[in-house]
Amino acid sequence: EAGVAQSPRYKIIEKRQSVAFWCNPISGHATLYWYQQILGQGPKLLIQFQNNGVVDDSQLPKDRFSAERLKGVDSTLKIQPAKLEDSAVYLCASSPRPSPSSYNEQFFGPGTRLTVL
Amino acid sequence: KNQVEQSPQSLIILEGKNCTLQCNYTVSPFSNLRWYKQDTGRGPVSLTIMTFSENTKSNGRYTATLDADTKQSSLHITASQLSDSASYICVVSAIKAAGNKLTFGGGTRVLVKP
Numbered sequence: 001e002a003g004v005a006q007s008p009r010y011k012i013i014e015k016r017q018s019v020a021f022w023c024n025p026i027s028g029h030a031t032l033y034w035y036q037q038i039l040g041q042g043p044k045l046l047i048q049f050q051n052n053g054v055v056d057d058s059q060l061p062k063d064r065f066s067a068e069r070l071k072g073v074d075s076t077l078k079i080q081p082a083k084l085e086d087s088a089v090y091l092c093a094s095s096p097r098p099s100p101s102s103y104n105e106q107f108f109g110p111g112t113r114l115t116v117l
Numbered sequence: 118k119n120q121v122e123q124s125p126q127s128l129i130i131l132e133g134k135n136c137t138l139q140c141n142y143t144v145s146p147f148s149n150l151r152w153y154k155q156d157t158g159r160g161p162v163s164l165t166i167m168t169f170s171e172n173t174k175s176n177g178r179y180t181a182t183l184d185a186d187t188k189q190s191s192l193h194i195t196a197s198q199l200s201d202s203a204s205y206i207c208v209v210s211a212i213k214a215a216g217n218k219l220t221f222g223g224g225t226r227v228l229v230k231p
Contacts, residue, residue, distance in 0.1 A: 004160070042121075042206050042221030043161070056218070091160050104210075104217050105151075108160030 002026065004109035006092050012115045018080040021112045025073070025094030031055075033106060034067055034077050035091040043091055049075065079114075087116045119144040121209050121222035129228045130197055138225045140190040140207030148210040148217050152181050152192045155204040155224070164192070164205075197229045 005024040013019050025032050031050050035043035046065065048056040052072040060067070064083070069075040079086055093106040121142045130136045142150070149168045153161035165174045165181040167190075173182050178195045194201055207222040 040223070042208075042223045044221070045219070093160070105163055105166065106219070108162070110158070110160050113158075 004092055004094055004107055006090075006109040006112055008112055009110065010113050010115075012117065013082055014117050015084055016081040018078065019082055019114060020079075021077045021090050021092075021114075023075045023077070023092030023109060025075075025092070026107055028096065029094035029107075030072075030097040031095045031104075032069055032075050033093040033095075034075070035093065037089045037091055037111070039088070046077070046090075082114075082116045084116050087114055089113050119209070119211055119218075119220045121207055121220050123205075123207050123222040123225050125225060126223070127226040127228070129230060132197060132199060132229055132231050134197055136194050136197060136227065138192045138194075138205050138207075138227070140192070140222055142188050142190070142207070142209045142220070142222075144188075144209040144211045144220050146212045147185065147188075148212045150181075150183055150190050151208040151210070151219075152179070152190075153206040153208060155206060157203070161206055194227070197227075199229050199231060202227060202229045 007022050033048050034046040037043040046060045047067045049069040052069050067077045089111040091111045092109045095104050095106045124139045151166045152164045154164050155161040164176050164179050167174050167183045169185050180193045183190045204224040204226050206224045209220050210217040
């Protein structure tokens, strides 16, 4: 079974530039998550999709971050314009549709390391 | 406020030795607790998942414990290997109407030296 795919793996941009990340979840997984992980910290949820609908975007800085999952499969996360403090690893995760017997385990991709200069 | 605190922040151990990582949480209503291993440059990978009724679970040389009364968990690594060098993240899931919501700890960075 293929895992969660993310691209690019690394990105270096200057502040005020725009950047986009792509994620392809595990086939058949209904839920997709984007996390921001700053060096030395645990991941912080940015946005959660259930199919193509947003379930939780309470911690997404909506003035500069946006995300979409138009067809309920792959997803893009955009930052426009980027700030120095956006330097982090952006992790994508997916999970199957929750059921009473499942732990709703999340499977993570390798992440995209963003450096903003 | 839901929080997960891990200790120590980092530790260095010699190959073959054992170590124990700690996790304290204030998450409610509690659903389950997970330990993830995150190698450098990779995404987290699940090691164990425990619900309220489970107080211990093993995955090879990794053994997790859970005390739901004191809201504490530990991860014990037995006979450490160089490949155990990684960050270990404690994650607690809270029951929410829209599905479980995860709270991540800051992780413990483990370095195993030969």
